[in-house]
Amino acid sequence: MTRSSPAPADFPSLYFRSALGRFPTGVTIVTAEHPDTGAPLGLTISSFSSVSLDPPMVLWTLTHTASSLGAFLALDHYVIHVLSASQIDLARRFAKGSHADRFAGLALDRAPNGTLMLGDSRCAAWFECHNTQHHLAGDHTIFVGQVEHCQRQLLSPLIYHAGDFELTQASEPLSRN
Numbered sequence: 169m170t171r172s173s174p175a176p177a178d179f180p181s182l183y184f185r186s187a188l189g190r191f192p193t194g195v196t197i198v199t200a201e202h203p204d205t206g207a208p209l210g211l212t213i214s215s216f217s218s219v220s221l222d223p224p225m226v227l228w229t230l231t232h233t234a235s236s237l238g239a240f241l242a243l244d245h246y247v248i249h250v251l252s253a254s255q256i257d258l259a260r261r262f263a264k265g266s267h268a269d270r271f272a273g274l275a276l277d278r279a280p281n282g283t284l285m286l287g288d289s290r291c292a293a294w295f296e297c298h299n300t301q302h303h304l305a306g307d308h309t310i311f312v313g314q315v316e317h318c319q320r321q322l323l324s325p326l327i328y329h330a331g332d333f334e335l336t337q338a339s340e341p342l343s344r345n
Contacts, residue, residue, distance in 0.1 A: 185331075192329040197262045198228060200246040201284045202239045208271045208284055209236050212263040214328040215308075216248060224315040226295055229308040236267065237309065243299050246313065247285040250293040252323040256333050258288065259326055280317045293320035 177184065199210040211234070219225040228248060230237055240246065251259055262270050275287030279296035297313025304310075326333060 189330045192327045195251045195259045195326040195328050195333065196228065197249045197251065197258060197286065198240075198246050199249065199284050199286060200240065200243050202236075203242045203244075204239075207267065208276070209239055209267050210262050210270050210286075211236065211267075212259050213248075216250075219312060224318075225300070225312055226297065226315060227310055227312045229305070229310050231308050233307075240299075240311065241302055241309070245279075245281055245283040245316075246297055246299060246311075247279050247283050248295045248297060248313070249286055249288075249291045250295075250320075251326040252290050252292040252321075253326050254290050254323075255288065255326055258286070259328075259333055290323070291321070292323040292325050294318060 179187075193214045194216060196213045196216045197210055198213050199208065201207065202209055211230075213228050213230070215229040217227050219227050226248065230240060234240075277285050277287035279285050279294070281296055283296050285294060285296070295313070295315045296317040297315050299311065300314045301312035302309050303312070
């Protein structure tokens, strides 16, 4: 059976972006140190998903125009922080400006393997990942990380929906797992 090529999109890119915005996502910050300079790297990411339980793997994506793309491709480890509803300030801070400005005055810490991470106890969860795979996909690169360490708290997550951040209502979780 021969496979056909995809048809060109019949909609403008801004319409597609708006349609994607109808799906709410969590908000994360990915941190690491530049593999050559040791300078802190960090950015807000809403394209985060689980991939596998065995082995534990997650993915996130980064646009090809990001100035830090080369550094993230070369890294051995990074930490993905799942932001809680109380961290909207961090989400906005890490979404723009220089990496140095994003980290200015922030408390930092180290994950068990020594990977740079935020020293903010308000994160709903964090994952220290080995940078295992990269896949080109359109105008982004998909990063697949094997999770080596993680922690979680029963906190309401920060949500990104329709082009802006939303706060989730605090409620009792359905599961205590």
